[in-house]
Amino acid sequence: MTVRAVQVIAGADVIAYHSARHGRSIARSIAAEHLRADHIEEALIYPVTTESTDHPGGYRGALDEFYESAAARLAAHLDAGRTVAVISEGDPLFYGSYQHMHKRLAHRYPTEVIPGVTSVSAAAARLGKPLAEADEVLTILPGTLPEEELTARLASTDTAVVMKLGRTFPTVRRAMERSGRLPEAHYVERATMTGERTEKLADIDAETVPYFSVSVVPSRIADLPPGTATSTETAMTAETATATTTTTTTTTTGEPSGHGEVVVVGTGPAGPLWLTPESRGALAAAEDLVGYTTYLDRVPLRPGQRRHASDNKVESERAELALDLARRGRRVAVVSGGDPGIFAMATAVLEVACQAPYRAIPVRVLPGVTAANAAAARAGAPLGHDYAVISLSDRLKPWEVIAERLHAAAGADLALALYNPGSRSRTWQVGKARELLLEHRAPDTPVILARDIGGPEESVRTVHLADLDPHQVDMRTLLIVGSSQTQAARRDDGTQVVWTPRRYPEK
Template sequence: MSGLLYGVGLGPGDPELVTLKAARLIAAADVVAYHSGTHGRSIARSIAAALLPRGVIEEALVYPVTTERTAHPGGYRGAMVDFYDSSAERLAVHLRAGRTVVVLCEGDPLFYGSYMYLHDRLAPSFVTEVVPGVTSVSAAAAVAGKPLVRHEDVLTILPGTLPQPELARRLADTQAAAIMKLGRTFPAVRAALAEAGRLDEAWYVERASIPGQAMIPVRDVDPGAVPYFSIILVPGADRQVGDASADGAVAQPVPPVARTDPAELFVVGLGPGPERWITPEVTDVLAIVDHIVGYAPYVDRIPQRAGLRRHASGNTVEVDRARFALDLALAGERVAVVSGGDAGVFGMASAVFEAAQDEIYSGVRITVLPAITAAQAVAAAAGAPLGGDYAVMSLSDRLKPWDVIADRLRKISESDLVLAIYNPGSRTRATQVALAKQVLLEHRSPETVVVIGRSVGRPGESVETTTLGRLDPAAIDMQCLLIIGAGGTLVSGDRVWTRRFVPAPQPVG
């Protein structure tokens, strides 16, 4: 009969924070395993030292590398994969012999804990149980005496090893944060806090719950004296019960500081993919505005910097988003509304003008900056299918009925125009590509050239050429843009292009 495997959390360091269950399991273990650095000293073992039973088998799992270089052909990752494979096999020998194995883990086993990599390898084959422990985040908050989150606040846990721009973006987009894995990453983390405007509210906690613990403002920390076992806390706002935002009401934005500049709102497109497709004009505007407003995935593409406030929202609330941006601009703030692709092509520009019909916004100048749109990106990747006359349509029926879409598809098809189709399908619109194909085939040959562009300019990009007859609607989703060719659309090798000329119609009779 196989033995039992326990992943046991020991808390952040103070032996008195070990749970009763963890202590009981350690005292009854046949085998106790623990990780250590190349120096051989194990923090986990030192926490549990007084609990180890007499005669217990100890398995010291010594990392082959920590921060130094490795000669392993697979680099650091390859060395660690081999290490966990061999460590798991060492423990599997005991488990097959029917022994109870306890793996010690400081903090919580499944919260950045080393145990999880053994769990991945052993849990499919042996009976396992994970015993949670007090995390370093909880311990640091207790040391600081500062509540991290209140009411509907969002807490984000961030590794300090993230790139600085990514750290800054995530810090700006959350109410509260804890940043782990500091040490050599501290200078970049401090810079990210400053870019996000969170430096003055950030606290540094070192060696929480053990001798030598300390808490000081991050701005006062010596970057050269930061150990790995330290953490930064950015508490949420100190709101009291009874505040409007504490009682579940929608929090209102902090009133902007009024400026004397004329009110202006920029509406900009970010292009369909990589940063290099963003125009210099748009880049210049994004560098001077104080507020970015948009659908969350597009806001996420804007690097965070000091003084920039980001206002992300979900899909389908375009007009509400536009009003929010106009209100900021009306108060004199510098604001940019962002869209993917070109803001004027199924983007936010039209929604902004719709909202701006309200007379209260008559004093706001709206400036729309052009950008590459998805049809251009897919066409360029395929060749030149938009080289002649073409039409652009969205298959989404959220803002227009399907009968209107079908009628327009027929008229475009009758006119022999190349057609670029946006928003072809989604989880809630699974039938529309098939319906559109059926309508187009009323007037187009099944051999009509079709280009399917998926995630062009982004990871996973693909461009496929097929025909209208062979088009598989089930393979199309919101990551795709379709280009339906016309009579003059040809395929030359792997390139698709449309003739610039159209023959004059021959007289009848």
């Protein structure tokens, strides 16, 4: 208890506390030595806790009625001129029962809230492990959340505390395991109180877990050796790929950590807002990051992680490096833009992973937001019906193949998402594609030019197919060409939206 809390209790006329129907109150037991015989005690006893109720308003109705009644009891003391101290374990405004009194009384009577030591801080102290360090993000979660939500949030955060275990423990444990955080998770029961217990979460029997227990996933940075560098950048080019493979198999953190794996992660089209929770968690857990420099720059620097950056023309070498690191026990994330399985690194990694000596190395591919979906969302819903995705780059396949596929998709009246439409060295493909598509599409077919979606230079414009200017298209632009049914309209606020109806006219 804080000094101020002791002072307030000493000066109060009435001591109020919440409890279950058994009448025992943890808050009262903590403050017991400071209570006087002349204190008026108000035990605010919950009518229900986790059981069902026949109240006409259901569980929530029963509690709301109780809170109103409890607040009225305290208000009667306050109206009589008595000072009331509501005592609450932990901090009164942190998942505390007091907050329900505060909302009903604080606007009517002078109120002081005395902060307390939360179970989160107490658990970390008893474990002797830092909760968060440097730029790490701490997430506090109630165990009552659905399992999928718990899993997603555990996967995406750096450190976490899950509260309100008890009957939720099996769900929390499964979420820890599914998110890959179970090996890091600790269990703390009744921190700083009689009956305290601390163990690894994986070793806990669910039948022994009370409500007043928490799970802690502490700081990863705190486990690094003193003096560990923030990161080490390793540049890789086609000429140095072999040398890099042999010189980057140890890191600033010492020996490889055990069973290695490669996770291919898509960052979305740009920035952290487009990153899925699963991908965020995989990037945080990786010991090595391998990828194109531009995509690696989107990932926050983390102490102890090593980065292996390269240009965008050494995909096979990049994949081999990642698999070599994993073969030596490293957890490796191959960083890709957009979705790694759409014109990106997943194919290159799997191609190499299916060759000796890499066939036994675990490889996972995590989905990401691809540029076509991001661009379509900005424009409206131009891909609302059947569509095809085609790359206009002829660096890895001949133009004749591209032209044949454009003819086939356009002839089938599919909307088209055209990746890699142009670059400094490829300036004629967009014009050729426009000519070809005009053989199948009306001149006023909507075409969306989506550039740098999610980035600082984002722009989205809609033009007619006949007016498509190749000089306005570069490598950072994605084109979406509508089908014969795609429509464009301007709304009252001046914005233009493009959509393709889900119903197709009968012939």
